[in-house]
Amino acid sequence: MATSSSSSGTNSASRNGLAGTTLRIDLSTGAIRRMPTDQDLYRRWHGGRGITSKILYDEVPRDADPLGPQNLLIMNAGIMTGCLIPAGAKVEFGGISPLTNGVGDSNMGGHLGPALKHAGYDMVIFEGIAPKPVFLYIDNDTVELRDASAYWGVGSLDSEKRFKHELGEDFEIATIGPAGEHGVAFSCITHDFGRQAGRTGQGAVMGSKKLKAIAVRGNRSIRVHDVDALKQQVVGIVKRTQTHPNMEPWQKYGTAFFIKWSNDNGVMPTYNFQTTHFEHVDGIDGDKLVEKCLITHKACFGCWMNCGKYTRAVVPGKAPVHLEGPEYETGSLCGSNLGMRDIHDVAYVNWMLDNAGMDSMSGGGVLAFAMECFQRGLITEAELEGHTLKWGSVDDAEHFIDMMVHRRGIGDWFAGGTRRAAERIGRGSEKFAMQVKGQEMSGYDGRWAPGMLLSYMTADIGAHHNRSWTITVDMAEGRERVEGRAKIVVYLQHIRPLFDTWCICRLFWGELDITPEEIVESLNHITGWGIDLREALRTSEMIWNLNRCHYLERNRGNGRSFDYPPARSWEDKIPSGPGQGKGLSLEQIEQMLDEYYDARGWDRKGNPSRALLEDLGLGEVADNLARLGLLGEPLPGGIPETRGEKYKPKAF
Amino acid sequence: MLITLRAGGLLREKLKPDLDAYSRRVEAEAGRTLAEILTAIGLDPSLVAFAVKDGKMQRLSYVPSDGDVITLQPPVSGG
Numbered sequence: 001m002a003t004s005s006s007s008s009g010t011n012s013a014s015r016n017g018l019a020g021t022t023l024r025i026d027l028s029t030g031a032i033r034r035m036p037t038d039q040d041l042y043r044r045w046h047g048g049r050g051i052t053s054k055i056l057y058d059e060v061p062r063d064a065d066p067l068g069p070q071n072l073l074i075m076n077a078g079i080m081t082g083c084l085i086p087a088g089a090k091v092e093f094g095g096i097s098p099l100t101n102g103v104g105d106s107n108m109g110g111h112l113g114p115a116l117k118h119a120g121y122d123m124v125i126f127e128g129i130a131p132k133p134v135f136l137y138i139d140n141d142t143v144e145l146r147d148a149s150a151y152w153g154v155g156s157l158d159s160e161k162r163f164k165h166e167l168g169e170d171f172e173i174a175t176i177g178p179a180g181e182h183g184v185a186f187s188c189i190t191h192d193f194g195r196q197a198g199r200t201g202q203g204a205v206m207g208s209k210k211l212k213a214i215a216v217r218g219n220r221s222i223r224v225h226d227v228d229a230l231k232q233q234v235v236g237i238v239k240r241t242q243t244h245p246n247m248e249p250w251q252k253y254g255t256a257f258f259i260k261w262s263n264d265n266g267v268m269p270t271y272n273f274q275t276t277h278f279e280h281v282d283g284i285d286g287d288k289l290v291e292k293c294l295i296t297h298k299a300c301f302g303c304w305m306n307c308g309k310y311t312r313a314v315v316p317g318k319a320p321v322h323l324e325g326p327e328y329e330t331g332s333l334c335g336s337n338l339g340m341r342d343i344h345d346v347a348y349v350n351w352m353l354d355n356a357g358m359d360s361m362s363g364g365g366v367l368a369f370a371m372e373c374f375q376r377g378l379i380t381e382a383e384l385e386g387h388t389l390k391w392g393s394v395d396d397a398e399h400f401i402d403m404m405v406h407r408r409g410i411g412d413w414f415a416g417g418t419r420r421a422a423e424r425i426g427r428g429s430e431k432f433a434m435q436v437k438g439q440e441m442s443g444y445d446g447r448w449a450p451g452m453l454l455s456y457m458t459a460d461i462g463a464h465h466n467r468s469w470t471i472t473v474d475m476a477e478g479r480e481r482v483e484g485r486a487k488i489v490v491y492l493q494h495i496r497p498l499f500d501t502w503c504i505c506r507l508f509w510g511e512l513d514i515t516p517e518e519i520v521e522s523l524n525h526i527t528g529w530g531i532d533l534r535e536a537l538r539t540s541e542m543i544w545n546l547n548r549c550h551y552l553e554r555n556r557g558n559g560r561s562f563d564y565p566p567a568r569s570w571e572d573k574i575p576s577g578p579g580q581g582k583g584l585s586l587e588q589i590e591q592m593l594d595e596y597y598d599a600r601g602w603d604r605k606g607n608p609s610r611a612l613l614e615d616l617g618l619g620e621v622a623d624n625l626a627r628l629g630l631l632g633e634p635l636p637g638g639i640p641e642t643r644g645e646k647y648k649p650k651a652f
Numbered sequence: 653m654l655i656t657l658r659a660g661g662l663l664r665e666k667l668k669p670d671l672d673a674y675s676r677r678v679e680a681e682a683g684r685t686l687a688e689i690l691t692a693i694g695l696d697p698s699l700v701a702f703a704v705k706d707g708k709m710q711r712l713s714y715v716p717s718d719g720d721v722i723t724l725q726p727p728v729s730g731g
Binding site for chain 1: 661662699709728
């Protein structure tokens with residue numbers, strides 16, 4: 001058992017929201033190092049996904065296997081996490097993604113991030129591979145690697161329960177499931193019985209390191225720059241949001257209620273994005289979740305919105321299960337996209353993926369892709385070990401999840417995600433492998449929402465809605481028009497990831513009208529940095545471009561070649577529902593890419609230029625791209641002074 | 653008849669509140685659905701995910717009564 005303890009007893013003396021200590025853990029040797037948190041690094045990269053991106057760029061060799069010892073797993077509580085502000089609850093996990101082979105980051109709410117800060121640590125960097133399964137135990141000053149052999153093979157949710165039973169209810173636990181242990185590329189990290197760092201396969205990175213879990217307990221305070229000003233501001237926000245019209249609906253219904261709206265507006269992924277309208281939507285909408293499954297509402301640390309829904313799913317012939325969700329994304333991707341007609345069935349699939357430790361968004365996407373392959377005769381019952389894989393069948397989904405988790409037969413192909421499975425299956429299946437850069441699409445079909453499709457195409461971590469979500473912009477500006485959408489996507493790609501950089505929930509901005517300027521004000525009360533929103537957005541742009549360059553360096557190609565969606569996006573018109581007959585042409589997709597690169601100051605090959613990178617303080621990155629022949633050409637008119645354009649009226 | 657509509661988030665600016673930061677008093681013809689009333693005041697009903705009245709969810713086919721206070725919920729991205 002490796003142990004490190006310190007008698008310092010207090011958090012950082014600095015009054016800037018940081019706990020003061022970074023842990024670096026070599027799992028190969030068991031060595032645990034404590035280092036003072038690099039204040040300059042935080043000032044420049046703001047924590048969260050910013051610091052994660054910077055460390056991965058600097059330290060991971062470009063040819064390192066995402067599931068090998070040279071990759072890092074970084075757990076990073078943001079600078080605002082645990083500091084009294086609304087929903088300052090997030091913790092970011094990052095490493096090179098086995099799904100995309102680029103920078104991967106994903107965050108989760110709950111209570112783990114605040115616990116880490118309150119124990120005295122801002123960040124934990126894991127390197128190497130443990131010789132046997134271990135878990136990280138943190139109890140304020142005590143930091144140990146402990147044997148986790150008894151937990152290996154146990155489901156994510158089941159493991160969390162057992163860890164809490166063994167260590168105490170007041171420990172906050174993050175776990176992986178068997179999928180992460182077996183390197184399933186879309187594995188997630190789970191906490192609080194249903195909060196997941198779901199995207200980009202960080203659970204597989206954790207599993208490759210034989211790290212089963214992280215258990216944290218902390219009870220210290222965090223020093224901030226101006227606690228009185230922070231308190232005054234937060235009290236004002238609490239009072240204001242108590243009477244906000246969106247508070248009560250959110251507390252009651254969460255995001256699941258957008259299922260029907262999405263269906264009514266022709267963006268609902270249905271039968272693996274074959275169409276955008278599900279005829280059985282009434283059985284899986286949010287009102288059914290509340291009516292039939294809801295046990296209680298859940299909130300993260302520092303939040304009074306309670307958008308999480310703790311539920312019970314009952315499927316005939318199976319033991320009842322408990323889970324958090326399904327929220328909108330899982331509700332659509334494991335609901336209509338799999339042809340599930342009953343909310344209990346959707347919730348049960350959600351639970352199976354959660355307990356296996358798979359991202360329920362990618363998991364839904366991969367299952368849907370496999371079901372369409374079966375529908376088209378591209379995979380057979382013999383390859384499915386005598387089973388079928390029919391739309392709407394929970395039993396079929398259960399069996400195929402087991403094949404993927406244990407990498408049996410063709411389950412091994414699909415365990416690499418839809419892109420890799422399509423490469424193995426061939427015969428035209430690439431056309432309907434609904435992913436970009438290897439990551440499965442979120443729960444919106446972009447054929448009648450061009451800005452949304454562009455958001456998927458250009459997201460730094462592969463197709464993911466949280467980088468930019470434009471459905472309502474598309475509706476307001478014309479759903480068959482592509483002109484002008486790119487600048488809005490660029491702006492959203494800067495402002496939305498700021499929340500992942502600061503590790504706070506974006507719903508207070510989107511839903512409760514807390515302005516980004518107010519959040520920057522909170523940041524300044526915490527850190528004393530004295531920055532404005534413009535500087536914050538510039539930091540976000542710097543992070544975005546660093547990730548782009550990192551992706552090009554690892555995958556050795558011009559950016560444009562990686563930015564196309566699957567051919568269904570332009571070859572197939574929507575066949576039914578309100579969007580019937582709608583769709584985009586390849587020419588429109590090319591036009592959006594041209595406009596996007598122009599708006600970013602990249603060349604038309606999709607590569608950042610030296611002038612842009614130097615403007616962002618990334619001159620050394622430009623040198624690295626130049627050595628690989630991937631540096632963008634100088635732009636005829638120079639780089640745009642302002643990249644991205646705020647959409648008015650409000651959009652998020 | 654008079655009803656009060658309330659909205660926040662991206663719907664707030666479109667509602668053009670006049671009673672307070674989030675609320676607008678609207679005179680509507682009895683028997684009209686909520687979707688028809690929204691269209692009449694220039695608010696695209698497709699931008700409303702659902703409505704809430706007296707703590708209960710209502711769809712846009714709901715027919716309001718005089719004095720109703722109805723909260724409009726905008727769509728947002730999932731978690």
